[in-house]
Amino acid sequence: MTVVNDQLTLILREKVHTLFAEGVADVFIGYRHGGKPLRVQPHVARSAADADQLVWNPTCINNLTSTLHKFADMRVGILVKGCDSRALVELIKLRQVRRDGVYIIGAPCPGIVDHELIARSVDPATITDIFVEEAQVMLTTDAGEITLDPADALYAKCLTCAQPTPDLYDELLGDPIAVHPIPLDARFNAAIELEQLSVAERFAFWDEQLNKCTLCYACQAVCPVCFCTACALALPRNDPKRKNRDRESVFSFHLMRAYHMTGRCIGCYECERVCPVDIPLSAIFQKAEKESRDLFGYKAGSDVAAVPPLSTFGDKT
Numbered sequence: 001m002t003v004v005n006d007q008l009t010l011i012l013r014e015k016v017h018t019l020f021a022e023g024v025a026d027v028f029i030g031y032r033h034g035g036k037p038l039r040v041q042p043h044v045a046r047s048a049a050d051a052d053q054l055v056w057n058p059t060c061i062n063n064l065t066s067t068l069h070k071f072a073d074m075r076v077g078i079l080v081k082g083c084d085s086r087a088l089v090e091l092i093k094l095r096q097v098r099r100d101g102v103y104i105i106g107a108p109c110p111g112i113v114d115h116e117l118i119a120r121s122v123d124p125a126t127i128t129d130i131f132v133e134e135a136q137v138m139l140t141t142d143a144g145e146i147t148l149d150p151a152d153a154l155y156a157k158c159l160t161c162a163q164p165t166p167d168l169y170d171e172l173l174g175d176p177i178a179v180h181p182i183p184l185d186a187r188f189n190a191a192i193e194l195e196q197l198s199v200a201e202r203f204a205f206w207d208e209q210l211n212k213c214t215l216c217y218a219c220q221a222v223c224p225v226c227f228c229t230a231c232a233l234a235l236p237r238n239d240p241k242r243k244n245r246d247r248e249s250v251f252s253f254h255l256m257r258a259y260h261m262t263g264r265c266i267g268c269y270e271c272e273r274v275c276p277v278d279i280p281l282s283a284i285f286q287k288a289e290k291e292s293r294d295l296f297g298y299k300a301g302s303d304v305a306a307v308p309p310l311s312t313f314g315d316k317t
């Protein structure tokens with residue numbers, strides 16, 4: 001079974017048909033059904049027939065902006081959620097994307113379901129539709145309707161989302177979603193928890209976690225704002241240090257990436273989602289985002305005109 005959400009999907013397809021017919025975009029980056037229940041995959045539509053495979057529903061988790069660099073010389077359309085649009089702001093600011101080269105359809109996003117979490121309550125293969133609203137997640141299944149608490153169904157980032165509707169778009173797919181004030185402590189809970197530990201305890205925590213790292217670099221590849229063509233920190237596949245998961249190589253990769261992402265990370269936590277060994281990378285990037293706010297008053301992804309703190313010199317006072 002695949003999840004359907006007919007109304008918005010049909011509107012999206014219609015909009016993309018129009019973009020192609022009017023010559024606004026040569027390609028459109030969105031989602032199509034994946035091969036497994038509750039899964040979608042990125043989809044690059046180049047024709048009206050391709051556009052008819054596009055979908056928008058509460059399983060569309062991927063941040064598609066990480067693929068934009070592949071279409072630098074084309075007129076590109078893209079579907080973005082609130083968190084994805086923050087990456088676009090940074091990419092435009094860092095001159096990786098031209099604002100006039102991309103047509104943005106913003107998708108107001110009530111939350112995206114985590115298929116692993118849902119599977120604890122319901123067999124994903126039996127789900128035919130999902131509806132997410134503030135206080136509950138409603139599933140239509142072969143056996144009838146099931147309602148879950150958002151904490152038992154959504155990705156953790158969606159429970160503290162401060163921006164469900166993109167700030168940056170050319171048109172919106174549906175009505176904007178109201179923002180409810182979220183205490184920053186809730187958004188940065190993993191980082192704050194680690195701040196309570198002593199340095200030795202924190203080191204022991206990360207030593208244990210990073211000991212699992214296979215240096216597969218999936219976290220770097222998926223990150224929308226980690227865009228160097230060849231990462232200077234990535235070891236070649238046959239390098240013995242990579243094969244042996246050399247501890248210094250692992251630590252230096254993560255420390256340098258954290259430094260490079262400070263002031264850039266927009267908190268999409270795609271890095272953590274794709275990590276095959278479940279390292280809690282969001283704790284690192286919550287800390288980076290928190291320090292950017294506390295030290296420089298800078299919130300990545302919020303303002304195309306704001307200067308990234310690590311790209312300038314000056315007295316922070």
Ligand code: SF4
Pocket residue numbers: 081082083084109110111112157158159161162163164165
């Ligand atoms: S963080 Fe917000 S915009 Fe992003 S997927 Fe979750 S609810 Fe949607």
Ligand code: SF4
Pocket residue numbers: 219222223224225226261264265266267268269270271272285
């Ligand atoms: S470092 Fe992780 S959370 Fe931050 S922008 Fe990259 S993928 Fe998203």
Ligand code: SF4
Pocket residue numbers: 212213214215216217218219220274275276277278279281
């Ligand atoms: S995705 Fe996970 S295992 Fe792979 S390099 Fe990143 S932290 Fe290590």
